[in-house]
Amino acid sequence: MAITDVAVYAQMSAADIEALGRELDEIRHDIEDRRGTRDAAYIRRTIAAQRGLDVAARLVIMLSRNRIGIAVGTVALAVAKSIENMEIGHNVGHGQWDWMNDPEIHSTTWEWDMAGSSAQWRYAHNYRHHVFTNVLGMDDDIGFGVMRVTRDQRWRPYMLLQPLQNILLAAAFEWGIAIHGLDAERARATTRAEKFAQARILSGKITRQLGKDYLLFPALSGARWRRTLAAVFAANVLRNVWAYLVIFCGHFPDGAEKFTAAAIEQETRPEWYLRQMLGSANFDAGPVLAFLSGHLSHQIEHHLFPDLPSNRYPEIAVRVRALCDKYDLPYTSGPLLHQYLLVMRTIHKLALPDRFLIATSDDAPETASERKFTGSTAVAADGTGHPGLRTALRLRRGHRAAERRIDRASARHRGDR
Numbered sequence: 376m377a378i379t380d381v382a383v384y385a386q387m388s389a390a391d392i393e394a395l396g397r398e399l400d401e402i403r404h405d406i407e408d409r410r411g412t413r414d415a416a417y418i419r420r421t422i423a424a425q426r427g428l429d430v431a432a433r434l435v436i437m438l439s440r441n442r443i444g445i446a447v448g449t450v451a452l453a454v455a456k457s458i459e460n461m462e463i464g465h466n467v468g469h470g471q472w473d474w475m476n477d478p479e480i481h482s483t484t485w486e487w488d489m490a491g492s493s494a495q496w497r498y499a500h501n502y503r504h505h506v507f508t509n510v511l512g513m514d515d516d517i518g519f520g521v522m523r524v525t526r527d528q529r530w531r532p533y534m535l536l537q538p539l540q541n542i543l544l545a546a547a548f549e550w551g552i553a554i555h556g557l558d559a560e561r562a563r564a565t566t567r568a569e570k571f572a573q574a575r576i577l578s579g580k581i582t583r584q585l586g587k588d589y590l591l592f593p594a595l596s597g598a599r600w601r602r603t604l605a606a607v608f609a610a611n612v613l614r615n616v617w618a619y620l621v622i623f624c625g626h627f628p629d630g631a632e633k634f635t636a637a638a639i640e641q642e643t644r645p646e647w648y649l650r651q652m653l654g655s656a657n658f659d660a661g662p663v664l665a666f667l668s669g670h671l672s673h674q675i676e677h678h679l680f681p682d683l684p685s686n687r688y689p690e691i692a693v694r695v696r697a698l699c700d701k702y703d704l705p706y707t708s709g710p711l712l713h714q715y716l717l718v719m720r721t722i723h724k725l726a727l728p729d730r731f732l733i734a735t736s737d738d739a740p741e742t743a744s745e746r747k748f749t750g751s752t753a754v755a756a757d758g759t760g761h762p763g764l765r766t767a768l769r770l771r772r773g774h775r776a777a778e779r780r781i782d783r784a785s786a787r788h789r790g791d792r
Contacts, residue, residue, distance in 0.1 A: 396645020461669025491553030625674030703763020
């Protein structure tokens, strides 16, 4: 089952966790002290460039006379929508730029270019997900209510269709986010009138969004409205798939651990930091890929400091990696394709009932607990006998590989007889 004691799983003492927390607080305070004109200029340039790209892409779609031009315009529009959703809307919604006191670039006023309501998303995401990251029964983002991504989630017959559901979710990701946000707001509403009001907020946003993309801009295209309609639809699907890919690779590859409610009882700030580090995953990205992902290629840093400016995540990552080395903690990252293949393995594997799975619920690639180390004789490389988690995981993998070699040798021996 999921982790019930984060300190035990991480193989860290209370003193070490407190020390880690102090060093992460120092990183936060340093970035807060240094943010200023450079950061404000960055987000304003990004917004201006995104809006320019959006207008240019729509003009290319409407005015092009050949398929190449339409394809270029469609891809450009998808990129513009991705930047707006990931680098701007998502990060502004986290309050990363509230310190500027700019009423236009503020978490309470920004409305992003997708079907869901920003206000509803902020509660489901900023609170339910970021405060209770990967805590079963509290974080609704664990599988988004439709995917089984840990063995702690009970298997149901409909989950046999999970590989197909995964494809549909990727193509319609903005609609999944919209419904997800509405469900979270309606769950905390106390009266029927409040629930109805939340539904009305979402229906109003959907009406405006569909009207802009599928009525206004096709109408401006005149006789070419069908082409514009198809291009905008394709751009939205491309944006949805990209957003899905970034989010899933940051939350569901191997190494992004899950936790029980017991793990956060009387949780301190340093313990919260540690849980964020263990429950998130990065993917390797250069400046362009990081920008297009909203810098969520640095998902670990984002979960540690969700309200710090996203353009600061690359420099924060250097310091977080150093802390992982110092405290012998894993820093879960890898190429984007590799991370996604791990996610796909989990999605397809957990579509099956547990009786068809090999690893235990305490020691599986996608589901682990502190019990995976029971009876372990792991000794750290420095000979202290007190390995940190990264060393323990490495030795555990080596031990399991040795067991598999022994099993294969035994099978061959029995065959020879």
